[in-house]
Amino acid sequence: MVICENIHAVLNSPVQSPMTLNYFKSTLFIINSWVILRIPEEASAQLPSRGITMVSGTLNGIPFKTLLEPDGRYGPGKVSSHWFRPSKELLIAASARAGDTVQVTLQPTKDWVEPEIPFDLATALDSSPKAKSVWQDITPMARWDWVRWIRAVKTADTRKKHILVALDKLNRGNRRPCCFNRNLCSEPHVSRNWTLLD
Numbered sequence: 012m013v014i015c016e017n018i019h020a021v022l023n024s025p026v027q028s029p030m031t032l033n034y035f036k037s038t039l040f041i042i043n044s045w046v047i048l049r050i051p052e053e054a055s056a057q058l059p060s061r062g063i064t065m066v067s068g069t070l071n072g073i074p075f076k077t078l079l080e081p082d083g084r085y086g087p088g089k090v091s092s093h094w095f096r097p098s099k100e101l102l103i104a105a106s107a108r109a110g111d112t113v114q115v116t117l118q119p120t121k122d123w124v125e126p127e128i129p130f131d132l133a134t135a136l137d138s139s140p141k142a143k144s145v146w147q148d149i150t151p152m153a154r155w156d157w158v159r160w161i162r163a164v165k166t167a168d169t170r171k172k173h174i175l176v177a178l179d180k181l182n183r184g185n186r187r188p189c190c191f192n193r194n195l196c197s198e199p200h201v202s203r204n205w206t207l208l209d
Contacts, residue, residue: 031057033117041109042201042208045096048115049207050079055092059119061085062193063155068117070097071105076124078155079117083196083206091194094207123151126158135174142181149186160188163197163205 033054039046048070050058058064064079079093097107107113128136136143146154161173177188195205202208 031118033057033115035115035117036112037115038112039097039102039107039109045201046102046109047094047201047207048097048113049082050093050095050117052090052092054117058093058117060193061091063152063159064093065120065123065152066117067120067122068115070101070115071107071113073101073105075101076120076122078124078126080198080207081194081196083194083202083204085194094196096201123155125151126155128154128158129161131170132158132161132174132177135178136181139178139182142178145181145184145186153187156187156191156193159193159197160191162199163191163195165199 035051035054037048037051039048041047058066058079062081065076066079067074067076069075075097077095077097079095082092082094085091097105102108105113136146146157157177161170161177164170164173180188192205196202196207197205
């Protein structure tokens with residue numbers, strides 16, 4: 012069974028892309044109570060995008076599928092990478108915990124899992140049949156872009172504004188957020204200024 016790093020993902024989905032398979036070791040570490048696995052720079056460089064990338068892989072031999080988030084370190088003189096948060100189920104199955112060095116394989120896939128839709132966004136979509144219809148028609152990758160754009164904020168007020176803007180744009184038929192830097196780390200719990208914390 013494939014352990015998907017998203018509660019709405021479909022298990023046992025096959026890899027659909029014959030892209031490069033990466034083998035590496037990485038040490039699990041903690042940022043603000045989350046166990047994080049950072050992809051080594053050399054392995055990250057082999058991925059097809061500096062932004063989000065969907066992958067299938069194994070952690071200590073246990074299969075999983077997840078979205079890799081960029082670390083936000085980009086620009087002249089900087090070397091960027093990716094990371095993800097292994098689920099508790101995956102860590103238990105792999106007999107791994109923070110501080111352990113684990114063996115990892117990763118292979119990019121075009122078989123995207125669905126993002127978990129935040130409650131406030133789901134509520135907003137339920138209030139607008141047209142926006143929800145467009146939401147249901149766009150690709151999983153586009154839905155990930157909207158979810159990341161909404162959460163990549165510093166305050167609750169800004170998040171509310173992003174949701175209102177998203178609703179307006181979806182009602183206008185826009186399928187992706189405008190002017191969003193997909194190379195940023197969009198998870199505020201483990202980042203500062205859209206860069207993964209050390």
